[in-house]
């Protein structure tokens with residue numbers, strides 16, 4: 001168990017500007033995708049998060065040369081070999097499955113360790129496998145390791161229907177198909193902006209991917225892919241998290257580097273609650289809060305309300321008047337934050353597949369545990385709202401996906417610190433001085 005924790009003294013009014021970093025759910029696919037190139041790939045706007053460092057480590061083990069500084073990540077894949085990747089290296093990183101598509105597409109074989117279950121409930125990869133087999137690969141494996149190999153003919157294009165809309169499967173099949181012989185069609189494809197971002201990188205490397213952002217993607221296989229430079233899209237989930245914080249405890253907060261079209265359904269829900277915002281081309285200002293109205297939320301694949309934002313918005317909902325309910329149609333078991341919010345005084349409970357909430361006039365800080373990335377984000381929002389001190393444990397989950405969140409919130413006036421209880425080093429010694 002890691003000994004880092006986040007300590008928040010709540011009820012501070014936040015004001016100022018906060019800038020969103022590059023999208024985690026893009027970079028975790030763009031990095032494996034880069035090994036498909038025969039020359040170096042330069043990625044810009046890369047967030048400094050634990051998932052990036054985990055993937056750098058894996059790429060280096062595979063033989064890639066890496067340089068990462070000031071948000072610019074250069075990956076030289078020319079030394080990469082398709083070596084079996086040990087599960088141990090991958091334990092926390094579900095997105096390691098993108099190496100299946102990238103290695104299959106590049107070398108025609110892959111051995112990829114898979115992380116165990118995760119706190120959102122079962123997260124199968126049957127649709128990824130259906131796509132690889134449709135392209136002519138043989139796939140063997142168990143819950144720990146997947147072994148994939150193409151037949152002598154190599155990968156051959158195919159038409160594959162996604163039984164469920166899946167971000168990961170859509171991207172993974174795209175990675176395998178860009179060098180397959182012929183035209184591959186992915187039907188019922190996911191439409192998330194991160195998929196468009198990956199396709200943009202691939203096309204700038206010389207691939208022929210059409211139709212991303214719609215539910216039918218066509219890929220004409222090519223023989224080789226060259227290097228390129230690519231700027232990552234902003235992280236819409238990080239942006240949504242900061243908009244919730246701004247609405248909950250802000251006294252005038254501007255979120256920079258946010259694309260309105262990536263958050264339309266989320267912003268519409270905030271407006272339905274009565275949150276006052278000024279929306280510009282790449283920034284949104286949240287004006288000091290008025291009384292908020294409780295609303296009902298249901299998550300859907302993009303462009304619907306994102307499942308990743310149901311946990312971060314929940315503390316804000318608890319501040320609103322009335323009763324409401326939230327249904328996550330993507331992950332029914334995405335409830336790791338509920339027990340912790342209840343311990344902070346939230347009037348919230350689970351009824352079947354619904355999360356039922358009523359206005360909880362005051363949350364009170366206490367010791368809480370992050371069970372996954374967005375549950376952890378939810379606890380930060382709640383801690384900033386709560387009376388007294390909130391201590392969040394298992395913060396590695398949060399640092400996986402939120403670039404410099406402590407620094408960014410501190411700059412808005414939050415009293416928040418990352419404390420390494422293993423040593424005396426603390427990000428803010430004043431916590432000790434306060435005693």
Ligand code: EPZ
Nearest residue numbers: 025095123124125126127128164166167168169308330374
């Ligand atoms: C991506 O996960 C994101 N992760 C998740 O964000 C996000 O919650 C999810 O998409 C949904 O938007 C990354 O992009 C790295 P899916 P992914 O395949 O691709 C089922 C975060 O907090 N399914 O779209 O794994 C699956 O169980 C993370 O940043 C199958 O049944 O999600 C789920 O119910 C958490 N078989 C639904 O489809 C499959 O083969 C959608 O999953 C694949 C998925």
